[in-house]
Amino acid sequence: xxxxxxxxxxxxxxxxxxxxxxxxxxxxxxxxxxxxxxxxxxxxxxxxxxxxxxxxxxxxxxxxxxxxxxxxxxxxxxxxxxxxxxxxxxxxxxxxxxxxxxxxxxxxxxxxxxxxxxxxxxxxxxxxxxxxxxxxxxxxxxxxxxxxxxxxxxxxxxxxxxxxxxxxxxxxxxxxxxxxxxxxxxxxxxxxxxxxxxxxxxxxxxxxxxxxxxxxxxxxxxxxxxxxxxxxxxxxxxxxxxxxxxxxxxxxxxxxxxxxxxxxxxxxxxxxxxxxxxxxxxxxxxxxxxxxxxxxxxxxxxxxxxxxxxxxxxxxxxxxxxxxxxxxxxxxxxxxxxxxxxxxxxxxxxxxxxxxxxxxxxxxxxxxxxxxxxxxxx
Numbered sequence: 001x002x003x004x005x006x007x008x009x010x011x012x013x014x015x016x017x018x019x020x021x022x023x024x025x026x027x028x029x030x031x032x033x034x035x036x037x038x039x040x041x042x043x044x045x046x047x048x049x050x051x052x053x054x055x056x057x058x059x060x061x062x063x064x065x066x067x068x069x070x071x072x073x074x075x076x077x078x079x080x081x082x083x084x085x086x087x088x089x090x091x092x093x094x095x096x097x098x099x100x101x102x103x104x105x106x107x108x109x110x111x112x113x114x115x116x117x118x119x120x121x122x123x124x125x126x127x128x129x130x131x132x133x134x135x136x137x138x139x140x141x142x143x144x145x146x147x148x149x150x151x152x153x154x155x156x157x158x159x160x161x162x163x164x165x166x167x168x169x170x171x172x173x174x175x176x177x178x179x180x181x182x183x184x185x186x187x188x189x190x191x192x193x194x195x196x197x198x199x200x201x202x203x204x205x206x207x208x209x210x211x212x213x214x215x216x217x218x219x220x221x222x223x224x225x226x227x228x229x230x231x232x233x234x235x236x237x238x239x240x241x242x243x244x245x246x247x248x249x250x251x252x253x254x255x256x257x258x259x260x261x262x263x264x265x266x267x268x269x270x271x272x273x274x275x276x277x278x279x280x281x282x283x284x285x286x287x288x289x290x291x292x293x294x295x296x297x298x299x300x301x302x303x304x305x306x307x308x309x310x311x312x313x314x315x316x317x318x319x320x321x322x323x324x325x326x327x328x329x330x331x332x333x334x335x336x337x338x339x340x341x342x343x344x345x346x347x348x349x350x351x352x353x354x355x356x357x358x359x360x361x362x363x364x365x366x367x368x369x370x371x372x373x374x375x376x377x378x
Contacts, residue, residue: 004037004038005018005020005035006034007030007032009032011093012334012363015028015049025049026049028049036056037054066158069157073152083123101339106347107371113350113353117357125165126218128216134190137187155169185204189205190205191204192206214247227368231326232252232328236301237300239299240260241255242292244283245306247262249262256275261298261300262279263280264281265282277295288314289317300322302324303322309331311331324373326373328369329369331367332359332364349371351372353370
């Protein structure tokens with residue numbers, strides 16, 4: 001089935017949005033201003049999802065994708081344009097989402113601060129961990145394309161590090177992966193390739209991020225840590241920091257001299273290291289604030305949170321009860337992040353917004369929001 005499209009803008013999922021009278025169509029791997037015909041893949045709740053079938057007008061910002069899998073693979077979204085334009089699209093998307101989701105919020109009483117960009121020079125070969133899905137019956141290994149209902153082989157994927165790319169080619173060579181998979185594995189499942197100091201590990205059908213969560217882009221993670229450290233040094237949290245969902249203390253490793261309570265539901269080695277106290281706790285518990293107060297020797301000047309994609313609906317409770325002078329909210333999912341921020345009732349102002357290019361070539365990115373308590377509440 002075909003239909004006409006004219007791309008108005010790019011949505012938060014990296015899709016081109018075409019509005020024809022009362023119809024809305026999301027067209028993958030297109031750019032604003034492009035027109036043509038689509039191949040309809042799915043209809044749902046009054047909208048359609050499609051691939052471009054042909055073009056009547058092509059954006060001057062379109063380029064030839066360097067990845068041989070790009071046209072079929074669902075995992076990258078912007079290789080048909082430059083990285084600078086990709087970042088510009090993400091920046092505009094974030095600005096629009098903030099204005100829409102935080103409309104009438106006290107956080108924006110002083111206006112919206114400019115979105116600051118943090119990126120490096122590496123658009124590919126950055127992922128130190130990738131997950132692929134397999135189907136033993138069909139002998140397919142790769143990324144799932146939900147709209148086409150198939151697995152796309154990606155032997156020459158450009159996103160993982162050089163070491164993982166080499167291992168990936170070994171898996172695909174003569175379908176070697178079918179010999180590597182452990183006996184009694186389910187007919188359909190997944191495999192994760194993880195680069196570690198000892199080499200690339202191949203882990204079958206385990207939970208994602210086997211052995212504990214780490215950022216997939218080490219270079220940009222270091223830049224993210226440097227950014228958080230810069231904000232910490234600027235606000236001078238003399239009473240200390242509560243680092244929620246802090247894992248191994250990644251984001252506060254630049255603040256070793258500041259008393260810090262690092263809390264996560266998964267702590268391999270709870271205890272005290274220098275000025276940092278690591279504890280394991282359920283941050284979604286209804287009594288978590290009281291529990292942390294009993295375990296901590298201080299009430300924080302700075303609350304730092306880096307929750308999973310589901311966000312942290314309890315943020316408003318923490319700010320109301322603790323009244324920290326500053327809060328840094330780090331997230332890879334702007335939808336849940338802005339949902340949580342919209343619930344903040346009063347007393348805080350949005351001081352800084354940073355877009356961190358942690359996931360180049362995809363619609364994903366990390367955001368850092370710095371909130372500061374209003375003067376009358378200090």
